[in-house]
Amino acid sequence: MYMALRQEKTLRNDLQRVVETLHNEAVSVEPYADQYRRLLDNHGKMIRAALVLSFAQARQTSGEVATQDRLATAEHDEPLSERVIIGAAAIEMLHLATLVHDDVLDNAPVRRNNPTTQTMVGNKVAIYLGDLILSRYMEIAAGLAPDVDFMREQSSTLREIVTGELLQESARHHSDTTVEYYTRAIGGKTAALFRLSCLTGLRLSGRAPDLSWVRAATSFGDHLGIAFQIVDDIEDFDIAHDTGKPKLEDITDGIYTLPVLLALREDPTFHRLLNDPEAVLGYLNDHPRVMVESKRVAAEHVSQAARSLEAVAVSEPIKKLLLSMLQQFSARI
Numbered sequence: 651m652y653m654a655l656r657q658e659k660t661l662r663n664d665l666q667r668v669v670e671t672l673h674n675e676a677v678s679v680e681p682y683a684d685q686y687r688r689l690l691d692n693h694g695k696m697i698r699a700a701l702v703l704s705f706a707q708a709r710q711t712s713g714e715v716a717t718q719d720r721l722a723t724a725e726h727d728e729p730l731s732e733r734v735i736i737g738a739a740a741i742e743m744l745h746l747a748t749l750v751h752d753d754v755l756d757n758a759p760v761r762r763n764n765p766t767t768q769t770m771v772g773n774k775v776a777i778y779l780g781d782l783i784l785s786r787y788m789e790i791a792a793g794l795a796p797d798v799d800f801m802r803e804q805s806s807t808l809r810e811i812v813t814g815e816l817l818q819e820s821a822r823h824h825s826d827t828t829v830e831y832y833t834r835a836i837g838g839k840t841a842a843l844f845r846l847s848c849l850t851g852l853r854l855s856g857r858a859p860d861l862s863w864v865r866a867a868t869s870f871g872d873h874l875g876i877a878f879q880i881v882d883d884i885e886d887f888d889i890a891h892d893t894g895k896p897k898l899e900d901i902t903d904g905i906y907t908l909p910v911l912l913a914l915r916e917d918p919t920f921h922r923l924l925n926d927p928e929a930v931l932g933y934l935n936d937h938p939r940v941m942v943e944s945k946r947v948a949a950e951h952v953s954q955a956a957r958s959l960e961a962v963a964v965s966e967p968i969k970k971l972l973l974s975m976l977q978q979f980s981a982r983i
Contacts, residue, residue: 657707657971664703664730664738665696671739675786685771685779689746694762697878697975698745698847702738704972705851705867706730709859711965737794737854741847743787748811748843750780756903763894800853807846814838823904825921829911833876840882841875862962869958874976877951881982883907884944887934898927909934909944916940945983952976952983 672693677686707730752758753766754773760766768776788804795801817835821827848867852859859867885893886900887909900907901924906914913920913933923929934940956976959969 657967658974660707661700661703661971664735665700667735668696668699668703668738668742669693671735672742675739675743677782679782682771682775682779685767685775686782689750689767689779689783690743692762692764693742693746696738696742698843699738699742700975701844701847701871701874702741702851702854703730703734704968704975705848706734706737706855707851708962708964708968708972709852709855709857709863711968712857712963731854731856733794733856734851734854736790737850738847740787740790740794741843741850743783743790744808745843747780747784747787750776750783754780756899758895758899760895763892794854796853803849803853804846807842810838810842812838814840814842818905821906823924825906825914825924827906827911829908829915832906832908832911836876836879837872840879841872844875844878845871847871866958866962870955870972873951873955873958874979877948877955877979877983880908880944880948880951881979884909884941884948885982887931887941889931898931901927901930908947909940912943913937913940948983949980952980 672690673687675686675690677683679686710730749761750767753761754768754776757768758766759769766776767779771779791804792801795804814835814837817831818839821831821835845868848871849864852863852867882893883900885891886897886907889897901910904924906924910924910930917937920933923933956973959972964972
């Protein structure tokens, strides 16, 4: 228990280093320096950065020659390298850039209980600021890259994110969208960045990951990311729960997420309500089994993320830390 608590404290300290790295990030376009700073300082819970840090530490405290005793007692005796901290900050910058662009496309007025950038400076400047953050992410990642494959992984994941967004866009207002199609779309738009976060931690840990570690990190990130998006989609219908952004946003925009798709699959007449967000909300409230099933699907992905860790030799404190992350997330389901 002591070692697990120590790991949580260490993670908090390392996340603070990431926050400081983001805060110290300078911008060369002086007229928009305040907006750039505001974006980087509004970083949220930094779940993706936490995954970078945790998987870097998991790999550093493991190895083919590690004994079971060492794995059971391994502690964070040395701070994570500055490369890992900067890598975590870069991943957060990539995430922030996608949010800025999403807010413009969705005409969202609020993000994390704060006015969105485009409501303050307009769409054009907001898009350019998102591009600026994205370009800095790419510049930082290139400077950290231990090899060409690292950058190939970063760039191909960015392509996956955009592809996922395009898949979602192409299904807008299509009531024949399948659950499988939805899962593929969120696997790109959301889960791909969770996966990249885990893999980036491995790549920057200073200890080359073998195939079993790559598979474990990939599976953990993919399943956690899919669960995360499903829960986010469920919470869009939870009017009483303040998540820092408008409610009924997706259904209003013709984006049919898992609860809606499950209702469509179960009740062919449900499609008649799709143009009335309040009617959809009323239907889901009157048919709680749809939300129950949506939560079950999310919980199964969380369980699969946990099982991913069984294939590699993770030190006990780090494993408890990662499982604690999953448990804290499960509390939202």
